[in-house]
Amino acid sequence: MEPFFKHFLIATDGSESSDKAVRVGLELAARLGADAEILNVLEYGEEPADPGLRTRLTMLRDIDRHHGKLALEQAAELARKLGVGCRTLQPTGLPEQVIVQKAPDFDLIVLGTHGRSGVKRWVMGSVAEAVLSRSPKPVLVVHESYTPPILEPEAAPYQNLLIATDGSDCSQQATEYGLRLAKALGAEVTFLSVVSMLTRPQGAGLALSQALSLVEEEAQTQAEAMLEQARAKAQQAGVSARVKLMQGRPVDAIVKQALLHDLLLMGTHGRTGLDKLMMGSVAEGVVRRSQTPVLVVPCPEA
Known part of the structure; x- marks a missing residue:
């Protein structure tokens, strides 16, 4: 049997749970010789009618975009350390829709459960549930309570x-x-x-x-x-x-x-x-x- 995981889609929102998911996904990619696309979706909904609300929402989105870019940069740095080829993207839309739409082009979807509340909600019952229920490809879910094991030098994970x-x-x-x-x-x-x-x-x-x-x-x-x-x-x-x-x-x-x-x-x-x-x-x-x-x-x- 030949390795069959070649292209991973890893979603991150910068939360602790998605940081763990990024690590798990990239470690598996390194073991399997796969590449990765690391995704941070900027969730945009309808614009409020009130100008003051629009201004505050714009500020929140700017903060969200900044945190997302930091998360992508950290993930890309980890990918480089692990020798995994990757590219990063920050599209806009509903996270679950973007992930499910892109899923057919990948062999594995990786995301965390639970995250920071607010504009981005990587929580079971919303994004993770929607992806699990609709994805045509396997989904690897990493819970916020997961503690990565401490391995001996040169030890291979996921054995x-x-x-x-x-x-x-x-x-x-x-x-x-x-x-x-x-x-x-x-x-x-x-x-x-x-x-x-x-x-x-x-x-x-x-x-x-x-x-x-x-x-x-x-x-x-x-x-x-x-x-x-x-x-x-x-x-x-x-x-x-x-x-x-x-x-x-x-x-x-x-x-x-x-x-x-x-x-x-x-x-x-x-x-x-x-x-x-x-x-x-x-x-x-x-x-x-x-x-x-x-x-x-x-x-x-x-």
Whole structure:
């Protein structure tokens, strides 16, 4: 398998979270031999009718433009240090629209969640959500709580990938994608499946409890078989892989397990909102809470 990430689009608003996203994106680009376009979008809306408001808005936009240029300069300097070819742009418009419109020309979109409030809002529920739900290309999301690891000199980052899977077609696509990425990085992967424990209604009789236990046992058996299939795919691809089966609340389990890895991969169902991400609200919760960067792989609708 050949490296398949060649052109990255990295969005920044100068916030702490996007600074972290810039670092993650450029480090991955350096590892994969990719180039990067670093983008700072100046968000312009309708002009207010009041002259005084227009003057104040112009001042805010000038400040915003200045901060954006500083963020781009810092990102470009980091790219030079890492040996990544890059160019910087500062277009105007709605950030999510600009990013999604440019997405087809790139192999990976990188952005942070949460940022400074005001004219620019890189927050889950606005820019990040819109990009995740509409991007035709994979999106790497870096949360503001992410702490980049301290590596030994000459150590290669992103050597342990976690792939969360639920056996769906979309998570299968994320698996294929994750294996290609792991091969390109020389990384190891862990496949994770979480079996939810069914709630026993208060006063449930013996028959109902036994029925629910049988359902849980069947789900676990299917998950075990699915994980072994994933391990076999990894072996065929020449990627070292482990499997892990957990019971409990999927969001909690995935977020906790992700802390032990450098990167988490998940798949999506369609492009109609975060509630349509793989495993429904599970992926939404993971993206919102994960302290590990999350690479979301889109699954085109049939």
